[in-house]
Amino acid sequence: MKKISVIGATGYAGAELLRLLFMHPEAEVAAMTSESHAGKRIDEVYPHLLGCYDDVLQTMEEAKPILQSSDAVFIALPHGHAMAVGKALQEAGSHAKIIDLGADYRFSDTAVYESWYKVAHTHKDAKRVYGLAEIYRDSIRTASIIGNAGCYTTASILALAPLAKYHLIDMGSVIIDAKSGVSGAGRSPKLGTHFPETYDNFKAYGLPTHRHTPEIEQALTELSGEACVLSFSPHLLPMSRGILATCYATLKDGVDEARVEEAYQSMYGGEYFIRLRGKSFPETKYVRGSNFCDIGWRPDARTKRIVVMSVIDNLVKGAAGQAIQNFNIVCGFDERTGLDCIPVYP
Template sequence: MKVSIIGATGYTGEELLRILANHPQAEIIHITSESQTGTSIESVYTHFNGFYEKKLDSMKELEKIAKASDAVFIGLPHGHAMAAGKVLSQYGTKVIDLGADYRFRDISVYEKWYKVEHTHPEAEAVYGLTELYREQVKAAQIIGNPGCYTTATILALAPLAKNNLIDFKSIIVDAKSGVSGAGRSLSLNSHFTEMFENFKAYNIAGHRHTPEIEQALTEFAEGPVIISFTPHLVPMARGILSTCYAALKPGVSSQDIDDAYNSLYEDEYFVRLLGRGGYPATKNTRGSNFCDLGWHIDERTGRVIVVSAIDNLVKGAAGQAIQNFNVMFGMDERLGLMQAPLYP
């Protein structure tokens, strides 16, 4: 399949290139960067020496890119993918957007949280959390690839929501991310001296991934779900650890919880169940497309605590996008994604 990447010099674009370099059915046709057009990608990311000799194009060549590509990955900040998606879809090109522009069923929710007008409301986009929406992904032309916090959290809580095992007003999500989640642009908050030996919460009660998590959980619960979500930055390059708390409904047993996870994920290659008492860790998923899940029952408080670990740049971004790409084109969804996690 001929594929292109719009916005190839951010961390997610780089990660797409890293994984696609070993994908047996993908040929990179175009890669773009508006700030470094004409530059070779291996001069931007020197670890690609020997893998790529391509020069970066401009989005001004979008029609040319559309005609040459079976699929296009978009790695642009929110608000910028819609214009590209409109053009690409006119040519029948499959679109996988790694930003937020196509993630919401209700565009008014997107506009409220992202403060941007949605300019492609007619797009029939599919939410690309592959394990939970695989059949829709198979038939999709445009995929809204989920965010990193959302992937870790939705996968952690979906079995509980689907089986109506928890009080949906009691959910608290405490999540931590490596600094690469903030992107490659310079920022005081992600400056080395600000983050080294530091650990901090941010965007409390206002993070933009909150409505995305609520949207998916509401669908599985078949009723409104509202969460309290607090994200944190930790001084590591990559990884997400999401710890989710919820009150169990009366009469729910530990076996009910075990059965819910096993029944939803027992055939899912990229979701590894560590089971009741398991402790997922970010290092055990680093560089891979795996999501590790473990859960604990607190009999004293009547709560279930679910822990989820992913690599934010792989399962939380580029790896999941390639998993969706594989499904969209009828390929084995593991193609290009069989790397074992990097350890230590």
């Protein structure tokens, strides 16, 4: 049984971590922190956890001894905070595996992080691994710090990875048009995610400088060996959960439907959490509440382009579920442990 701490337990990703960890037979939550709700029971903040946890939320300072002795620490904080926590834990001699659900440890080049996030990186020498399990599994196994992949990035990278890896597309032609449920914006109230603003509405945002852009470019460049500069257009949908990424790219000469099919089967045929739907269009409800990523594709011979669609639950495969999948890998557990659940439908 591994002793787990969850920092930032009262955000949506933190609460989803607690839901999934409750079902994990090898994990015991020893501490959960919240700076804004310290002193309250977790089921006061999230009534759906009544009867599952009766823990009192602590500040990070109060929980420090438990954090340092934990086997794994999940950090579900906004960007700019995890690197201070990770550095302090390592300097204190903690051997905890650190899994950051934010952006602080996602980039191999901290200068890219600083450029896009406008925050100075204070743990530049951290030996970190990008936490997208299906692509970086071998590196994750021996990692001490894992930068969990983002939600939009998970959907987008998984959609395009086979095309990049097997050199089937022009890497300068990639366009990603993605839509997310409102929970991706976090639990803190904001005008743009206020119910009257989002209900019966559909809008783009963050163009053309959304911070997930360089994360996607980093992975696709590594996979292809060619520099990838892409256009990423995020949109907000009037629903709580789910991401649908529709990705476009120009096929290289001679690439036909059979080669595309072969690439996806070769890369993902043995992956439990990736479900290939071929020419079928995946929908967000197909994966709701689960760690699955469903992918479909359509080559267009007329335009010589390919359209790839992928769907995930942004709070599970896009956050907490992926973090637990990474935890399973680094601990030597079956990746499905605690995550082997059927999506909720409708």
